[in-house]
Amino acid sequence: MTAIKHALQRDIFTPNDERLLGIVNVCKAGKKKKNCFLCATVTTERPVQVKVVKVKKSDKGDFYKRQQTWELRDLTQVDAKDASKENPEFDLHFEKVYRWLASSTAEKNSFISCIWKLNQRYLRKKVEFVNVSAQLLEESVPSDESQSVAGGDEDALDDYQELSTREETDIESMMEMCEYAISNAEAFAEQLSKELQVLDGNYMDLSKGHIKALQDGDLTSPKGIEACINASEALLQCMNVALRPGHDKLMAVTQQQLLFADLRDTFARRLTNHLNNVFVHQGHDQSSTLSQHTAELTLPKHNPLHRDLLRYAKLMEWLKNTHREKYEGLSRTYVDYMSRLYEREIKDFFEVAKIKMAGTTKEAKGKFGLHGSSGKLTGSTSSLNKLTVQGSNSRRSQSSSLLDMGNMSASDLDVADRTKFDKIFEQVLSELEPLCLAEQDFISKFFKLQQHPTITPPLAQNIDTPCPQSEKDMVRLMMNKIFQSIETELNSLIALGDKIDSFNSLYMLVKMSHHVWTAENVDPASYLSTTLGNVLVTVKRNFDKCISGQIRQMEEVKISKKSKVGILLFVTGFEEFAELAETIFRNAERRGDLDKAYVKLIRAVFMNVEKVASESQKTPRDVVMMENFHHIFSTLSRLKISCLDAERREAKHKYTDHLQSYVINSLGQPLEKLNHFFEGVEARVAQGVREEEVSYQLAFNKQELRKVIKEYPGKEVKKGLDNLYKKVDKHLCEEESLLQVVWHSMQDEFIRQYKHFEDLIGRCYPGSGITMEFTIQDMLEYFSSIAQSH
Incomplete structure (x- = not known):
């Protein structure tokens, strides 16, 4: 049995940092099957874990392998079947009852005794032993784990070894420091035992497996990363052990601390170099181009990169707590290289969006000068003034004000183009939103920036802003640099949409308002919420400018002296504006902005109808007033715009008054x-x-x-x-x-x-x-x- 124990210790348990303390050869009770071994083990790392492991030979019989493992803390009862007679059967009660038949009663008793001793030493919750002889439960638990708990000297797993030169030097130093080392050997042994317990009792012992992982563990495979995480956490635990007064002066403690510091620095360098290479490679990666996304206007997703990097999140937290300088350096490297990657992708994305907005022809691209991320309109002066685009089925003024005197008829209103623009603008916002949220979520998790209220940000030295007071500020600063081109590109796209058709500002106001509202509900202080809020100000300014432009056109209108006036173009223009606006602003968050615009427009319409009626020479004033206010009244009655109820009543009053006046004067x-x-x-x-x-x-x-x-x-x-x-x-x-x-x-x-x-x-x-x-x-x-x- 001793040979088998040594073989199992060497081949199965030593590689896993475990020590074999008890073993029994068994088969399942009531069944004729191949024998296997039940092994009682403890881990060499603290805190100690006690396990029962089932081991059997491979099918070919050339080596042993683990088949099943139970934690001793999950064992509730050991039933030896008979305390007075020899009986090789026994039961172990885990989540279910396992019934075993040992090769001999002696082996069974030895194994049960081992389980009892391990239970007494390591477990707070004691296991119930049933039908077990009292003799098996009387022996005390050995104080030295290197001695087998189950047997005598013949079962000891650790053979005698001579002291190394370092160990001899340490003992001599300790003897010199202790005056009674020679005169009172017993007292010196006690002192020596206490000092050795410092390493044991304060968890300053790091396993060889952990040391190997820190020195040259694989940082590319999931298994290797997990080993490095466990090793780094164990190292940090060892380094943070609270020492008793005076223990820090012990040579053994000092040497361990030096070892830990060296391991920490070595692993920090390895981790930093590895992640730096990952960031640099991703920043230069040209594989995620926009070519495959052009047709559907989508941005490349970075979920795979985020998923791979998040495996290192615990290591980044370790680096943050142990090597702040390296952590900050990695943060800057990530921001620098990812900002380059995002800038390329976002620039290409907006370029495609602009081409789709202006038309897919080369003529449209040239006319609007879609060159570079600045989105400047570099076309000729005449094209900037006229802004006309040749479509396949129609030609219309792209300033396309519904109140524009020269482009008023319904036939000129290319609804399809406006619907197309609305879809493109919505697609742009819908692509940016998850991109920003995913990146912000990743930064928070990867760099561990959501746990502490105050920190010093790694990027503060590169940004001309006051030092932020929270980790949320750090996330915002990183996001601002990574996505520094988004706000510029959005404003450029908005300017283009406004040039193409000033009424696109209505669509943009509704869409942008909705996305700002959504972003604020998720996180009012997020980069996305702040950026979209800034752009919304521009959109609202364009909307106000559009309304002011319509009013100015009304005031500048000139009528022919040779033909009758009829329904004024800005009156039908207001009707078409209202019809379009009611469709766009249905259930919109910014309805109040439209209502204010309505009031401004309708008052301008009223005032300028009066002005034209007074200046009319061909058509009687009463006719101009009667017809136009009748049209206004009909429009407001049909559209049921509640904020214009007073104006609707006023329009009806003016219509009926001037109808009566015209009739009386004519008769x-x-x-x-x-x-x-x-x-x-x-x-x-x-x-x-x-x-x-x-x-x-x-x-x-x-x-x-x-x-x-x-x-x-x-x-x-x-x-x-x-x-x-x-x-x-x-x-x-x-x-x-x-x-x-x-x-x-x-x-x-x-x-x-x-x-x-x-x-x-x-x-x-x-x-x-x-x-x-x-x-x-x-x-x-x-x-x-x-x-x-x-």
Whole structure:
């Protein structure tokens, strides 16, 4: 059995820093299977872990291999079956009950005794031993782990070794320091034991495996990285052991500390050099070009790099705690090289976005001068002023203000182009957002920048800003440098979109506002939130400039003196603006900005309609006011813009007032003399003449009344109404379709005047028998036939 123990110790347990203390040859009870060995082991590293390991020969029988391992702390009961009789069977109760049959009762008892002693020494929770002889549980636990717990001297795993020269020197030094070393050997041995326990009791013992990992462990494989992590943590634990007063002067302690410092510096250099190489390689890596992302306008993802680097996160934390200078150097190296990589990718990405916005043709690219990350519009002066783009199906002004006097018609509104722009701009923001969030999350995790409230940032010396007070500030500074081109590129893209079509500012305001709102909900202080917030200011400024431009165009409008006015272009322009804006701003976070713009625009529309109406020479003022305010009222009623309810009511009031005014003023012409006559009658009554005495006035006697009435027979009235219809038709525009409304209002007004004239005749010329030459029914037929004939 001794030979087997030595073989197992050498081949299986020593490579894993474990010591074999007990062994029993077993097979499963009740089954005829090949034998195996149950081994009781302890780790050589502290804290000590005690295990039960099942070992069996390989299928070929040429070597042993571990098959199963249990932690001793998981053992709840050992059942020896019979305490008085020899019985090779026993049970071990782990997560389930394992029933074993030992090759002999002696081996079983020796193994159970070993388990009992290990349990007494290392476990707080004691295992229950059932049907076990009291003799097996009476022996004390050996104080020296190098001696087998299970057996006598013949089972000792560590043979006697002579002292090395260093060890002899250490003992001589200690004897010189101790006056009674020779006179009182027992006292000296006790002192020696205490000093040796400093290394043991304060965990200043680092395994050979850990030392090897720190010196030349593999930093490229997952297994090697894990070994280095364990070794670095064990080293840090050893270096941070709290020593008792005076222990720091012990030579053994001092030498261990020197060893640890050397291992720390050696591993720090290896780790720094390795990660530096990784960062440099990634920064120069040209494989992640944008060519494969051009069609769908996407940015390369860095998730694989982040995933690989995060395996070193614990090592970066170790470096942060042990070698701050090297940690800071790595931080700067990462930022320097990643900023180069991101700058290339972002520049290419925005270049493609600009080309897609302006059109995919070479002509469009040349016209807008899409060269470099600055995004300057380097086209000719005329192209900057006109900004026209040739499309496959249409040509339109790319300033494309819906209120632009020269480009107002619906046929000029290329909705497809605007929708395309909106999708491209949204795609740009949707690609940038996860890119920035992923990088910020990686930086926080990899550089361990989310645990302590205050630090000194590694990049502060390179950035002309006050020293930040938190690790969040450090993350922000690193992000600012890595993505220093994003804000510039976004502003350049926004400028291009504004040049292509000033109304793109509406789309950009809504999209940018939404992404700012989303970013602030995630982290108000994040780089993404701050950057998008800055760009949003530019977008809002462009939006305000667009609104101001429309108002300025209204104020500068000139009307033709030779043609009728009709519906003013800026009135239909406001309608088209409102229709577009209501679609874009539906459920938008920045609705308030649109409402303020509406109020400014509608007040400007009202004011300039009044101005044009007053300046109009060809079209009567009442017609200009009536038609345009009718159009405005219809637009506001249809769109139901709540912030313009007051303006909607005002537009209706102005429309009805000027309709009535136009009708009254126009109807005075076909019965002009009759109107003047009765105006004179009403004037005499107003001056105090009694109604029944008006007929005695020379100018208003019965004979004069009959003379005026005869001038307006039915035929002449119809002729006058026909001429009036033609004149109204010339005044009114076709697109507003108010001719029949006006004609019907004139009919009502004519009937009202007719009844008023009859009433005056009855009151001022009673019993005279004087009547009009035509009846109300005649009038209705006149109006109807005239309308139908035209």
